[in-house]
Amino acid sequence: MSTMTSTGNPAPAGPATAAPRRGPALRLSGMNWLVWRQHRAAYWTLLAATAVIVAVIVYERHQMVSYLDDYGWPHLKSGWEQRFDQRPLTTAAQVIGVLPILLGVFLGAPLLAGDLESGTAKLVNSQSASRVRWLVTKLGVTALVIVVCTAALSVAFGWWWSPVRTSPYIIGWDEGSAFDNTGPVLTALSLITVVGGVAIGMLLRRTLMSMVVTFGFAIVVQVVWSHFRMSLGDTATVTTHKGVGDGAFPTLPDAAHVVDQSYLTASGDLTGWGTCTEATAKATAACLDKAHVVGWSVEYIPITRMSAMQWSGAAFLLALTAGITAFIVLWGRKRLA
Structure with missing residues (x-):
């Protein structure tokens, strides 16, 4: 006999109480959560570094505008270049300029090579989730973090450089320090380097070797791009x-x-x-x-043709990135284990 008895009419049911939410309304779950947790150190490092660099850019831009105001900015008087300190701007350009290489070596190359070398890939493949879903999620979450960070850096650096963009004495727009660090080019270069590193890691299956080869690949991409860049513009x-x-x-x-x-x-x-x-x-x-x-x-x-050149070049780089991504998915669907 049940120990639970009912006497009289049952009490009316109250409104359903939703389980308390923790964290933001939109939370990662399932495969997305697994990929984020596995690579969270790299993701958070990239996000934190981006926040720090953007904060420095905001400060330095304020300092630069304060100096330019003394020379009538935005209509600058002659002679403003003589005492202008361009070291913060050029240093930031150099730091941001090497970001695609660093991302390819330290994020792209180990993304699959680490799982293949440690045997994690075999464990994942034994679960109910398909290899394609695992690959797409890894690439998608990583690409999302890269797009957010590089877009923020590109916008911030372009905003900083814009007051002196027409001066040939600071950073010329046709130099990689300006052309590659503003607009969509930084994001496109980062994505192709990272996805290329993922493909290299998938084929070599060894983390350290993949990082070395990816470094060479990233350098080749930068060299080829530097020669190809200015041919994008109509003269x-x-x-x-x-x-x-x-x-x-x-x-x-x-x-x-x-x-x-x-x-x-x-x-x-x-x-x-x-x-x-x-x-x-x-x-x-x-x-x-x-x-x-x-x-x-x-x-x-x-x-005036800089923006059009950047977008056409970025479209070309993104097309190559899409091709490498398709290769990763097609190859990994049957051979990744």
Whole structure:
């Protein structure tokens, strides 16, 4: 006989009491929680480093604007560059610039290589979750953290650099220190390096070896990108017919990146500006007259095309990243164990 008895009508049921929530409303669970917990040290380190760098940028930007205000910023007077301390800006650019390499080596390479080397991958594969889900979750959570951090750094650095972006004496927009650290390029470079490191780790299955090879891969990516970067922009051309003497060189927009410059002849042909490099000014003038040189032709890329170049370059890098990701998923679906 049951020890629980009921007498009379049962008491009306009260409203259901929801279990108390802990932490934020949106919490990780399941495979997402497992991946976050496994790599939480790397994720939190990256997030904390990003917060520190952004805080330093905010402080340094305030200091820079305070200095520029004395020279009439945003319409700067001449001479402001003479006492301008660009060391904080260039140092931050160098630190942020190596971030894709560091992420590839210390986050991308060990992501799968560590599990394969330690045997964790075999344990995961014995569970109900599929290999594809495990791979996609690992890549997805890692990519999300990278996107958040690199986007924050890119926006912050671009905001800091923007008051002096047209000055050729600080950091030129066509240099990697500015072009690669602003806009979407930093995120795209970081993602392709990390995903490349994941693929290398999956194939080599040894953490230390994967980190070394990923370092080489990241360096190659940076070198190739540095040569490819400025070819993304559509060039403009300006010509003059005022000769090639002092004051005859054409006026270009502020911070224009010169691609090529040539002498313009009377027939409209171009000849290299080093054609007439005689020993004396008189001999040089005679050479120019003989070649019928009448002015300059300069091909350049204006700074106004920087954003379009960044987005087109980032799209190319992200397409490559998507291809490597597809390879990881297809290869790992049957061979990852």
